[in-house]
Each structure stands twice: as structure tokens, then as C-alpha cells.
Amino acid sequence: MNHEDLLALLGKMTLKEKVGQLVQLDGGCFGAGDMSTGPREKLGVTQEDVDVCGSVLNVLGAEEVRRIQDTYLERSRLKIPLVFMADVIYGYQTCYPIPLGLGATWDPDLIRDDYRLIAGEAVADGCMVTFSPPVDVVRDARWGRCLEMPGEDPYLSSRFATAMVEGFHGDGAPERSIACCVKHFAGYGAPEAGREYNTVDMSEWRFRNEYLAPYKAAVDAGCELVMTSFNTVEGIPATANKWLMDDVLRGEWGFDGPVITDYAAVAELIGHGVAANAREATRLAMNATVDIDMKTPCYAHELEGLVADGEVSMEQVDAACLRVLELKNKLGLFENPYRTCSPERRVEVTCSPERLASARKTCGEALVLLKNEGDVLPLDAGEDGPRVALIGPYANSRDIIGMWAIHADKSRSVTLADAFEEVLGPERFGWAKGCETLDDYSELGDFGKYVGITSGVDDGPSADELETEALALAAAADVVVMALGEHMLQSGEGGARTDITLPAPQKRLLARVRELGKPVVLVLFNGRPLALTDVLDDCDAVLEAWFPGTAGGRAVADVLFGDVNPSGRLTVSFPHNVGQEPLYYAQFSTGRPAKGSAHSGRFVSRYMDAPNEALFPFGYGLSYHTARYENLCVGTGSLRAGEKLRVSVDVTNESQVAGIEVVQLYIHDVAASRVRPMLELRDFARVELAASETRTVEFEIGEDQLRFWTPEHAWASEPGSFEVFVGPNSRDLLAGSFELI
Ligand code: BGC
Secondary structure, three states: OOHHHHHHHHHHOOHHHHHHHOEEEEHHHHOOHHHHHHHHHHHOOOHHHHHHOOEEEOOOOHHHHHHHHHHHHHHOOOOOOOEEEEOOOOEOOOEOOOHHHHHHOOOHHHHHHHHHHHHHHHHHOOOOEEOOOEOOOOOOOOOHHHHHOOOOOHHHHHHHHHHHHHHHHOOOOOOOOOEEEEEEEOOOOOOHHHOOOOOOOOOHHHHHHHHOHHHHHHHHOOOOEEEEOOOEEOOEEHHHOHHHHHHHHHHHOOOOOOEEOOOOOOOHHHHHOOOOOHHHHHHHHHHOOOOEEEOOOHHHHHHHHHHHOOOOOHHHHHHHHHHHHHHHHHOOOOOOOOOOOOHHHHHHHOOOHHHHHHHHHHHHHHOEEEEEHHHOOOOOOOOOOOOEEEEOOOOOOOOOOOOOOOOOOHHHOOOHHHHHHHHHOHHHEEEEOOOOOOOOHHHHHHHHHHHOOOOOOOOOOOHHHHHHHHHHHHHOOOEEEEEEEOOHHHOOOOOOOOOOOOOHHHHHHHHHHHOOOOOEEEEEEOOOOOOOHHHHOOOOEEEEOOOOOOOHHHHHHHHHOOOOOOOOOOOOOEOOOHHHOOOOOOOEOOOOOOOOOOOOOOOOOOOOOOOOOOOEOOOOOEOOOOEEEEEEEEOOOEEOOOOEEEEEEEEEEOOOOOEEEEEEEEEEEOOOOOOOEOOEEEEEEEEEEOOOOEEEEEEEEEHHHHOEEOOOOOEEOOOEEEEEEEEOOOOOOEEEEEEEO
16 A cells, blocks of 8 residues: 555544554454454453454464454454554564673674564564564663563663664565664663663663663664553653653654553553543553553543544544554555464474574574683593583473563473483483472462463472482482573563572572582573672583573584583672662772772772672673784774774784684773763673684774763763773773773
């Protein structure tokens, strides 16, 4: 359809039909026959509302999508197809590592390719729009949704945001692309004390400097929708925040697509206490140019009355409705209301060999080696290699896809035990669960029981039996690999924790195994940075596996047995203890820094009982090779706007193993009109090094990379001295300097 046809269609629509396009309902309301009555009544919408509704939430399955679309179109006066939107965050059926792991690859090009494959798999089964990428900057490990994000750094997250959007779009062919929706706009990653849905409040300059960039990157890359976040921004919930949605997003950034709320967020304006009732909530959201009301009856029931009373104009409704129609048109739904979804295509692409291979490769890059004392890793898989005991709740668990892979079939995941057996054969390897994941599963609540992934402690062997079996296995082995971690439901939405250490029964088991005196390798499964201080001494090596996804077992084995030399680097700081949170590398200078202050001893900015720094800092990760960084050169030492300053460093592989270095460049604005972080990532390069090879790695710094949100409310750089740092992580850095003139 061309634009005129769309306008003509809009002209034919009744107000109720226009409002319908602004309403999103879930699959329950579209159930066959009488099946929809209960869900409709529960939500408080009528069959009439469903008959004009514009989009469907989280229904996937080629047959079901076709059935719903057919039934809907049969009843529809103007035959405007539904658009199906769903959460496909880091994989559909082929699950990649959780985004914290994707971030750890520091490889946006690879992730772009992965997201192309994700799009192809999802579209075949009916997904037209995905609520992804989530790119909230995460700086507090207590927050459960750290899992979903690429990390704590705005620059790095922006690079991933761009790559993910480009990947979802692929080459634009309907069978290989889906539309996407960046979220959660904005600042959702900064809830006070890490508590889910809690208040977010920060100054505008900080919001702009540190939180907005990744969303903007997604918008600039052409993402079609933006989702409002649950939190407040300057005391006004994002869903009612006209400044954020209309002035910043649409006005400053030029975004002209639909804005959709997060789940039930219009009705939650009442809970926030900014609206007295559904009518007021609807008015506030509409006036903030929020177009689609996800999963509440507010727009469906209140908008017509607001238009009749002149509190919302017909032009506003038309503009919102047109944005939705334009999206449907862009997706080609008026020509083909199913896009390319079909059961046959699904069979072709679901978990195809190409996808499984890419998930395994990416996972290999996502794993982060945190400790490797005495080079206990890699393990020798050859015939003369060690006998391996694999112990822990994750030894043979398929719950390794993470909490947000909601559409995936976890039975497809390859467990560690599956993979170890492939590598070692049954003679040199055995596994045991060893203990329960948690002492008490009740903190997981009903949700755990509902999704069927909590295991009851009552129906299996007793704790003593589990431990005895595991210790006997460990005693007979040469090396013990412990597969431990958070329960899959302890992270993700609603997964805030104040204790971010390993669950108690697993720590007890690890300590008992340690007493046997064998080399111990810890493989961690978790959806957030953990505080590992109390378990580090109990292991010789630690491999951070996140929730590694469908190919997880194989990828972990690839690294443990040396087929892959780990190159993953953290994109979130791992604290010594939870009291350091929120913890991030880009700390500000203070008047009394811990190091270099004129004040001594007590009266500087520090903790009495813990270091200021992370236990494992941003950018950190080990490999099986070691590298030397030297000869940092900072071009001419001065930079003018419009010019580039060349920065170079020599990186040498000091070992006989080929490997990848993630060379990181940070800057520090020494004196500015606002305090600036002591370090800010500005560029990085993944560099492959053959054994003993030296490479000169070059970067260019431009004036635009030195800008920040100034007291004059503008993006600008300020002349003066800058420090520049290059190294393998945010702690071990070579330093240089230059002047911006
Ligand atoms: C989450 C969103 C998600 C939406 C729809 C909400 O609870 O916050 O990230 O896209 O549900 O499933």
C-alpha cells in the first residue's frame, strides 16, 4: 500500500476501530471457541474489543498465528491484519547465551550475524515484531534483569544495540527479517537498590551521558518500535512522560514509529499514583504520544470518551493509529497477513545445523575465564588425560537457557554431561548432582511451579545421599569440574536478590570437595555478576558460563578441553561483596579519592571493610595465552576538532598458543565543567594473535568522542588535557595523554 492508500484506509475507520489498533491483547483473548471467554473476562475486555484489536502479544507457532489471523480477518470489517509481537530476546528455539554473555564476546559483528539467524527462525514461526533489543545500562548486580542486557557501559551497549537491530532486519527479505522494539525506554536498569520495578531517579546530565545512548543507537539503526519502561523519570513514569517520549525521543531523535507500553504499564500509572483512574491514565499516556497499550483495557475503554470530551484530540488518535498502520504496511501484512510463517519453513530453520553451530561458536566467545591457577585448564582430552568428575546441580541440567528464553524448548539444550561424555567417553568421566540448587525453593514462589522448572527437594534422594555419591565420584577422579550457579529463576524479571553469592548448599558441597585435595574447576551458571569472594579459594580455575544456551554444554567443553582458547571479557564488574553495589568501572573522581588524596588514612572515599575496586573488573578475562602490552603512542599529543589523533600500542602474544586479545581504549577528561568518569571506554579491537606474534593495534580518537552533556544543555567537548589508556581490561592499563585544542 502506498501512503495515500493508508490515509484512505484511516479515513474509513470508525473511532472504535482506530482505538482498536492501539490495543494489544495476549493469546488468551484469541483462544478458539469459548476458550477466550475466561481470559477476556479476567482482563475486562469484550469480544467487540478483541474484534478490532490491532496486535497480539507473545503468541508464536505458525499454525496458531494463521488460525488467529484467519479467524480475526473473517470477522473484521476493514480486513486490517493483526501484527504478532513477541519476546525473542537472545534466540527463539536456538538459544544463544544470555545478553550478558553476548556482551562478553565484545564482538558486535558476530552478534549481528547471530541475530540474522534468530530473525529467520522466529519469523518462520509467526513472529513479526520482537520486543528486543533490551539495552538498559546495568550497574547494580542485585537487579535480576542484568541478564538481559549487554552490560554496564553505554558505548559498548550502543555498539551491541546497533548490531542487534541490524541483525533482526537482515537483508530485509520477509523470510529473514523481523521488526524490532528497543526497550525499556528509559533508565530501567537503574532501580534504587536493584529492586525490581523500584524508583529510578537521577540527574538529567547523568541520564543523558550514561543511560540514553544505547536506546538512541537502536533508534538510529532503524528499530521500528520503542517500549516504555516501568520506572519513573524525574518522578513521572516513562509511560506518562511527555518530555521523554515526545520531546526527547520524537523531537530530538526524530523517532516516528509506534511507542508501545511495557506490560500493563498504562494501568500501573494508577499504582504509581500519577493517575486517579483508568481514564486519567489513558489521557496521560496518549498525551505522552504512547501509541499502543499492552495488555490493559484502558485505551479500549477510555479513549473514545476522552475524544468525545475533547481531552484527547482526534488528531492524536489518528497519528497514533497511522503509526501502527504504517508498521503493518512496512511488514507487508496487507499483502500477506502471515508474512512468511509456515510449518514447513519452521521445520527447515528450527535449530538448523547452521544455527546450532553459530550458537556454539558465539557461546565459545562468551565464556569468561576468571581464574586459572597453575594452568589447570585446559584439560587434556587425550587418552592419557585425567579422569574427570563433573559435579553439581548444573552437571546434567537442561535449565541452561536462562529465564528470558520463554518460547524455547529447553529439552533441546546440550548439557555439560552430554558434552563431556562425547569428549571423554564413559570410562574417564562420571557425573553427580551433589546437592540441590537451593536449600529452600519457596523464594521462587508460584512462578517457579507454574513454569515447571523448580525441582522439589522431597521427591529425590536426600541431601546426604547426593553428597555421598558426589564425594565418592570426586575421590576417584583426577580433576573435579563443579557445575554450580544460581537457580534459573533467581535472575530475570522479578529476580532481584540482596545475596548475590552462590546458593548455600552449593558452597557447602564445593568446600567438601575441596577437602579431597583434587584440582577443582568451577563452571558458573548465573544471570548477574556474582560476589565470588567466598568460593575463589576453593577452586583452581573459574569459568563464567552465564546461561549459555542450547549449545551450552558443547561450548563449555570446547573451552575446558582447549579446542577454544577463551576470549570473553566481562562487560559488568564483579564485586567483592554486595555492599559495593551499584558497582561500575566508570566511577567519578571525588574530592577525596582513595589514592592520591591530600587527606590520609580514614578521611578518603573508601570502605573500611572492602576495596573500592571490583574483584573482577569490567573488561577482564583470561585466555590460554598471555599477552604483553607496550609502546603506547599518542600521535602528536594534541587534537583539534575535525582531526583525528592516532593512538597505537604493541600487543605481543607471549605464548605458543594462538589467541584473541580484546584491546580496550579508555579516556579521562582531566578537568571539565562537570565531573567526568575517571575512565570511559571509547573504542576496542578484537585482535587475533598467532603464537609469539606482535601486532601494532591502532585507534583514532576524534573530538566527537570527547563530548558530554554540558551545563549549557548541549553535547560539547571542552579544550584541555585528556588522559588516554589502553590495555586488556579496565584495571591493567598503559597511560598516555593529549591536549584538545
Ligand atoms: C517485560 C518486557 C516484555 C513484556 C512483554 C514485560 O513484563 O518487562 O520486557 O517485553 O513483558 O512480554
